Amino acid sequence: MMNRREAVERITLMLGGAIAPQISSGLMGQVTNTGPSVAVNEAQTLLLAELADVIIPTTDTPGAKAAGVEQFIIRLMRDCYIKEDQEKFYAGLTKLDEACRAAHGKGYVEADAEQKEACLTDAMKTNKAFFKQMKQLTVTGYFTSEIGATQALEYLPVPGRFEGDVPLQPGQKAWAISR
Numbered sequence: 001m002m003n004r005r006e007a008v009e010r011i012t013l014m015l016g017g018a019i020a021p022q023i024s025s026g027l028m029g030q031v032t033n034t035g036p037s038v039a040v041n042e043a044q045t046l047l048l049a050e051l052a053d054v055i056i057p058t059t060d061t062p063g064a065k066a067a068g069v070e071q072f073i074i075r076l077m078r079d080c081y082i083k084e085d086q087e088k089f090y091a092g093l094t095k096l097d098e099a100c101r102a103a104h105g106k107g108y109v110e111a112d113a114e115q116k117e118a119c120l121t122d123a124m125k126t127n128k129a130f131f132k133q134m135k136q137l138t139v140t141g142y143f144t145s146e147i148g149a150t151q152a153l154e155y156l157p158v159p160g161r162f163e164g165d166v167p168l169q170p171g172q173k174a175w176a177i178s179r
Helices: 004-014 021-027 042-055 069-080 083-104 113-126 128-143 146-152
Strands: none
Touching (some): 042 128, 069 128, 083 113, 083 128
């Protein structure tokens, strides 16, 4: 049986080895920020959920919103990032919402799918640091959720023997890591 540390190591390898130490700590359930935190309101929570759902939308499997990725991001920010880093992240979220409001006359949550996509595409260029962090948090939160690990990925709860080179069948999903 795999423990949590081994699972985090494997997730790190899956994500190309470029996982932030705060994310690693959060995945292992550690609280590394014992200082003050940014209070997140309902509007920010809804905005996080909508943004994550554009990054990983519902297709033939549930999307980021269904997986509760926004709650993962809020918990991780609160427990593992210092207040200054939290403030930068939430300022980036506010900047995206304000840019959407300026471009379309409504906030990101109220925008239609095409407007949300346009705002996100713009954020990729003008708000790169925020977008990169939001994407990393969304992907990590999704694929470590029950929905991501069991519905978007192939899930094998008790792995058998090691087979290092097993070809995927056409249309087969990639494998999830069990713990």
